[in-house]
Amino acid sequence: MPTSPQLPRSAPFAEDQIAALNSVFSVTTAEQRAWLSGFLAGMQAANAPQGVAASPAAPPARKVPLTILFGTESGNGEALAMQARKVAAKLGFAAKLVDMADITPTQAAEARNLLVIASTWGEGDPPQRAVDFHEALMADGAPSFEKTRFGVLALGDRAYAQFCEIGRQMDERLAALGGTRIADRVDCDLDYEAPAGTWIDAILGKLNAETTADEAVTDEGASIIHVDFARPVADGFTRAKPFQAEITAHVRLTGSRSTSDTHHLELSLEGSGIEYEPGDALGVVPHNDPALADAILGAAGLAGDTALRSSLVERLDITTLTRKQIEDFCQLTGARVPEAGWETGRQVIDLLDAAAQRLTGAQLTGLLRPLPPRYYSIASSRKSVGEEAHLLVAGLRYTSHGRDRAGVASIDMTARHRAGDRLNVFLRPNTHFRLPADPNRAVIMIGPGTGVAPFRGFLQEREAVGAAGKNWLVFGHRNYLHDFLYQLEWQDWLKDGRLNRLDVAFSRDQPAKRYVQHALWESRHDLYAWLKDGAALYVCGDMNAMAKDVHATLLRIIADQGNFDEAAAKAELDAIRRDGRYLRDVY
Ligand SMILES: Cc1cc2nc3c(=O)[nH]c(=O)nc-3n(C[C@H](O)[C@H](O)[C@H](O)COP(=O)(O)OP(=O)(O)OC[C@H]3O[C@@H](n4cnc5c(N)ncnc54)[C@H](O)[C@@H]3O)c2cc1C
Numbered sequence: 239m240p241t242s243p244q245l246p247r248s249a250p251f252a253e254d255q256i257a258a259l260n261s262v263f264s265v266t267t268a269e270q271r272a273w274l275s276g277f278l279a280g281m282q283a284a285n286a287p288q289g290v291a292a293s294p295a296a297p298p299a300r301k302v303p304l305t306i307l308f309g310t311e312s313g314n315g316e317a318l319a320m321q322a323r324k325v326a327a328k329l330g331f332a333a334k335l336v337d338m339a340d341i342t343p344t345q346a347a348e349a350r351n352l353l354v355i356a357s358t359w360g361e362g363d364p365p366q367r368a369v370d371f372h373e374a375l376m377a378d379g380a381p382s383f384e385k386t387r388f389g390v391l392a393l394g395d396r397a398y399a400q401f402c403e404i405g406r407q408m409d410e411r412l413a414a415l416g417g418t419r420i421a422d423r424v425d426c427d428l429d430y431e432a433p434a435g436t437w438i439d440a441i442l443g444k445l446n447a448e449t450t451a452d453e454a455v456t457d458e459g460a461s462i463i464h465v466d467f468a469r470p471v472a473d474g475f476t477r478a479k480p481f482q483a484e485i486t487a488h489v490r491l492t493g494s495r496s497t498s499d500t501h502h503l504e505l506s507l508e509g510s511g512i513e514y515e516p517g518d519a520l521g522v523v524p525h526n527d528p529a530l531a532d533a534i535l536g537a538a539g540l541a542g543d544t545a546l547r548s549s550l551v552e553r554l555d556i557t558t559l560t561r562k563q564i565e566d567f568c569q570l571t572g573a574r575v576p577e578a579g580w581e582t583g584r585q586v587i588d589l590l591d592a593a594a595q596r597l598t599g600a601q602l603t604g605l606l607r608p609l610p611p612r613y614y615s616i617a618s619s620r621k622s623v624g625e626e627a628h629l630l631v632a633g634l635r636y637t638s639h640g641r642d643r644a645g646v647a648s649i650d651m652t653a654r655h656r657a658g659d660r661l662n663v664f665l666r667p668n669t670h671f672r673l674p675a676d677p678n679r680a681v682i683m684i685g686p687g688t689g690v691a692p693f694r695g696f697l698q699e700r701e702a703v704g705a706a707g708k709n710w711l712v713f714g715h716r717n718y719l720h721d722f723l724y725q726l727e728w729q730d731w732l733k734d735g736r737l738n739r740l741d742v743a744f745s746r747d748q749p750a751k752r753y754v755q756h757a758l759w760e761s762r763h764d765l766y767a768w769l770k771d772g773a774a775l776y777v778c779g780d781m782n783a784m785a786k787d788v789h790a791t792l793l794r795i796i797a798d799q800g801n802f803d804e805a806a807a808k809a810e811l812d813a814i815r816r817d818g819r820y821l822r823d824v825y
Pocket residue numbers: 312519557583612613614615616630631632633634636637638644645646647648649688689691823824825
């Protein structure tokens with residue numbers, strides 16, 4: 239039951255201990271309880287008689303090889319893989335981190351011990367860099383994993399119908415291919431840290447306990463590509479402990495007659511030690527709309543509870559509605575369970591209004607997930623702006639089921655914050671979306687809408703370091719007059735030759751819709767020539783409405799210009815991607 243837990247009288251504690259623990263539990267949030275459970279599991283593992291967490295001071299003399307394979311889009315899986323590697327190293331494993339982009343199932347099947355961390359994107363799809371690995375693993379010709387012991391950690395978001403689908407598929411497939419499961423798969427929602435930490439401790443503990451001396455190797459064994467992550471985040475700010483950055487500028491970029499409401503924010507990072515690179519994003523820890531918090535309190539019969547109100551505004555996800563929450567709510571209140579799919583386009587407030595049930599404060603908070611952060615591409619370069627980070631934020635508003643809805647973070651940042659206010663942020667590095675190491679290499683940047691944000695950072699950086707490589711930007715939005723984000727800056731860069739080419743596609747300026755992929759197709763001859771000359775191509779922005787169409791258009795262009803059939807065009811684009819010259823940051 240999603241209420242605050244109470245220890246039963248039968249718990250192995252004295253009565254005063256039970257009372258003391260219950261008084262603590264009654265004021266904890268779901269997030270705090272999840273943290274505690276991870277903490278206690280870790281403590282338990284560390285004290286286990288099997289020597290689960292062997293003392294870091296006395297690692298085994300010979301090391302057991304371990305492959306930690308991750309498939310990630312926005313870096314959560316990668317960060318967890320790094321965390322797992324740290325724990326594994328302390329336990330004396332020879333652990334390698336491998337991105338699914340850099341390995342085939344045949345290579346992975348060489349691993350004796352394999353931890354898989356996989357997130358799900360799109361609508362039940364693999365992260366883009368894991369597409370090939372996933373496809374090959376699921377295909378008929380997939381190799382046997384009989385030599386391999388494995389465990390899977392799935393990352394996802396319960397708000398999506400295909401929750402943790404890719405982790406689930408990989409887990410089942412590895413078992414079907416003969417692998418031995420070390421531990422049951424764990425499916426993580428957006429508050430993944432505590433369950434993931436517990437999974438890491440538990441699975442490594444089990445593996446450690448079950449590993450025989452014969453399996454140890456002195457060298458690092460397996461012939462698997464080893465990924466090195468050069469730059470761990472050193473500033474210490476996280477979603478749980480963010481930096482309070484002052485907003486020093488807050489400007490609306492779209493015109494008053496625009497259908498979108500996009501703002502440029504400048505944040506001061508002074509004193510934070512946050513050292514971002516172009517391509518990185520900032521995590522923003524938002525607050526909810528206080529009016530929505532009040533409506534929820536009112537609907538649950540809890541109006542006037544000020545402590546609860548601040549939890550709803552600051553810490554809990556009061557908008558997302560998942561099937562599981564509906565089921566928990568109906569079990570708790572006896573309300574009728576609505577038909578499957580009822581939750582689509584609806585939020586917590588719709589459920590409370592429809593059911594008209596009174597809840598206790600603990601029942602309400604027990605139903606809600608922790609408020610997740612949102613990510614925003616950094617639109618600046620430190621070499622150009624110093625201790626600042628610039629963001630480009632589109633305020634999200636829409637109507638569904640007769641209610642006006644507002645995006646939590648984007649409206650918090652654009653409508654409820656002003657210059658002079660502070661915003662809770664932390665750095666989200668994106669080591670896979672970097673400018674070419676060679677400053678002479680040309681870049682093609684495709685970034686419609688807010689997808690253009692990182693490319694402003696790229697150009698600032700290329701200007702600051704005096705990179706000689708050519709720069710081509712492809713931008714798109716709805717109207718030339720109202721939506722041309724950073725227009726003057728691009729034009730200045732065009733004038734001074736920093737930007738060699740700017741192609742635009744404004745979808746609503748003519749009767750037939752024109753998008754960036756149309757601009758790309760029209761420029762196919764030059765685009766192919768740039769690629770042939772070694773240009774790196776970047777795509778940022780909307781995953782579903784844009785990146786898929788751009789990808790399909792790139793394949794068409796390569797087929798058309800290179801005289802390839804479909805398969806050969808795909809192989810060509812794959813080769814460019816493997817060469818690190820087709821990079822996407824899409825959301
Ligand atoms: C790596 C990365 C970089 C990003 N960079 C940027 C950036 O530079 N600028 C930027 O503005 N955003 C960026 N985003 C997106 C950003 O993180 C947020 O997702 C976005 O601002 C919306 O968040 P929100 O809290 O305002 O909306 P939320 O409260 O999270 O609401 C979004 C949800 O509303 C629902 N929804 C949205 N539209 C509709 C509709 N028409 N009908 C029904 N339901 C709907 C969907 O369920 C959707 O998931 C980035 C995302 C990632 C992952």
